[in-house]
Amino acid sequence: MPRLRPRALAAALCILTCAPAFAAEPAAAADPTAVAAQAARVREQVVAWRRDIHQHPELGQHEVRTAKLIAEHLRKLGLQPRTGIAHTGVVAVLKGGRPGPRIAIRADMDALPVTEPAGLPFASRVTADYRGQPVGVMHACGHDAHVAIALGVATALAAQRETLPGEVMFVFQPAEEGPPVAGEPFGAKLMLDQGVFAQFKPEAVFGLHVWAGLGVGEIGYRSGPMLASADEWSLLVRGKQTHGSRPWDGVDPITVGAQILLASQSLIARQINIAATPVVLTAGQFHSGVRFNIIPDEARLVGTLRTFDPAVREDVIARLRRTAEDLAHAAGASAELQVVNNAPATVNDAALTRRVLPSLQRAAGAERVRESALVTVAEDFSQFANTVPGFYFFVGSTAPGIDPAKAPINHSPQFMLDEGALEVGTRAMLQVALDYLHGA
Numbered sequence: 001m002p003r004l005r006p007r008a009l010a011a012a013l014c015i016l017t018c019a020p021a022f023a024a025e026p027a028a029a030a031d032p033t034a035v036a037a038q039a040a041r042v043r044e045q046v047v048a049w050r051r052d053i054h055q056h057p058e059l060g061q062h063e064v065r066t067a068k069l070i071a072e073h074l075r076k077l078g079l080q081p082r083t084g085i086a087h088t089g090v091v092a093v094l095k096g097g098r099p100g101p102r103i104a105i106r107a108d109m110d111a112l113p114v115t116e117p118a119g120l121p122f123a124s125r126v127t128a129d130y131r132g133q134p135v136g137v138m139h140a141c142g143h144d145a146h147v148a149i150a151l152g153v154a155t156a157l158a159a160q161r162e163t164l165p166g167e168v169m170f171v172f173q174p175a176e177e178g179p180p181v182a183g184e185p186f187g188a189k190l191m192l193d194q195g196v197f198a199q200f201k202p203e204a205v206f207g208l209h210v211w212a213g214l215g216v217g218e219i220g221y222r223s224g225p226m227l228a229s230a231d232e233w234s235l236l237v238r239g240k241q242t243h244g245s246r247p248w249d250g251v252d253p254i255t256v257g258a259q260i261l262l263a264s265q266s267l268i269a270r271q272i273n274i275a276a277t278p279v280v281l282t283a284g285q286f287h288s289g290v291r292f293n294i295i296p297d298e299a300r301l302v303g304t305l306r307t308f309d310p311a312v313r314e315d316v317i318a319r320l321r322r323t324a325e326d327l328a329h330a331a332g333a334s335a336e337l338q339v340v341n342n343a344p345a346t347v348n349d350a351a352l353t354r355r356v357l358p359s360l361q362r363a364a365g366a367e368r369v370r371e372s373a374l375v376t377v378a379e380d381f382s383q384f385a386n387t388v389p390g391f392y393f394f395v396g397s398t399a400p401g402i403d404p405a406k407a408p409i410n411h412s413p414q415f416m417l418d419e420g421a422l423e424v425g426t427r428a429m430l431q432v433a434l435d436y437l438h439g440a
């Protein structure tokens with residue numbers, strides 16, 4: 001080791017001892033009262049956006065009006081939104097006046113093929129074609145609130161951009177509920193495939209969901225797996241057509257399909273360690289035949305598989321395939337299983353969760369931030385969170401006086417968002433973003 005001269009030695013010591021003084025200002029969490037005031041300033045606008053978008057819902061990949069509203073407002077804030085990503089997605093980066101980290105905030109934009117009951121003055125009366133069927137269209141999952149909250153957060157952050165450290169990418173994502181054509185990628189995957197995190201790679205991505213299972217004012221989170229992976233599986237059983245009165249002349253695919261369906265439930269109950277991680281295997285469709293006295297050639301079962309662990313997912317799929325093929329083989333039929341993953345499990349990064357939890361507690365009050373149980377619905381936010389560390393949380397949306405355990409859940413036509421959730425969501429996301437950007 002070379003000997004250091006006194007000045008060099010002093011400099012070397014200073015590197016060890018003085019470095020924090022040269023670094024960015026000491027990390028400080030944003031004052032929650034100030035954050036609450038910022039959220040309150042955009043409250044009326046956020047409510048107005050949410051009502052406007054609620055009244056004009058659009059299905060996945062058709063969020064044209066919603067995307068236009070978003071892009072126009074982002075331009076008013078002085079941002080330069082990129083549009084048309086993954087068909088209708090919008091992305092914009094807010095650059096703070098000081099150096100700092102890069103983060104992303106994601107909001108999904110699409111509505112569901114659900115008919116909204118009359119009642120709200122801004123209820124949707126929109127209809128559309130969904131996979132060949134005429135349907136009503138409703139923001140029954142609350143993505144209208146997500147867009148409004150993200151625009152509110154963008155507005156509040158833009159108002160303080162000179163003093164803001166770092167950069168924030170706002171990601172407005174289409175088709176979270178799925179594309180118009182079955183089998184095509186969902187919105188998040190398509191946005192990533194189109195390079196949305198290629199030039200601007202955030203060090204953390206944040207997302208939220210309004211949630212009927214929590215009362216307004218409450219926030220739910222979970223470290224590690226939180227929402228399930230969702231696979232769409234399709235099983236084709238091939239038999240041999242014959243007269244319904246003479247089954248021995250053919251091979252009955254309906255009976256074989258029924259055996260496979262029941263065996264698939266035994267498989268979960270008897271072969272999978274559900275004490276370690278939950279698994280749900282559901283058939284939602286069972287199609288076969290055209291007439292009462294004809295045993296058809298084929299039967300098709302279509303369903304969903306929900307898991308929280310990639311290895312368990314692989315194992316269940318392998319066991320389902322083996323069960324289907326062997327039962328079909330025993331009857332002289334054949335079975336072919338296809339599985340498409342619509343969304344991986346949403347897993348909150350453990351270190352990021354530890355860092356962000358105090359921000360949620362500052363925003364909502366520690367006693368109102370609850371650890372969530374595992375939830376078997378899925379979210380393609382997971383695609384972003386599998387690319388960079390992610391954190392996702394629930395914002396309670398059930399009105400006071402209603403038991404959240406009994407409130408109609410997201411996707412129900414009776415799903416009813418208490419608009420108080422808009423301010424809580426804005427405040428929470430704003431606190432999370434500001435604390436992270438300021439290094440807290």
Ligand SMILES: [Zn+2]
Pocket residue numbers: 141177410411
């Ligand atoms: Zn949904």
Ligand SMILES: [Zn+2]
Pocket residue numbers: 141142143176209410
């Ligand atoms: Zn949703």
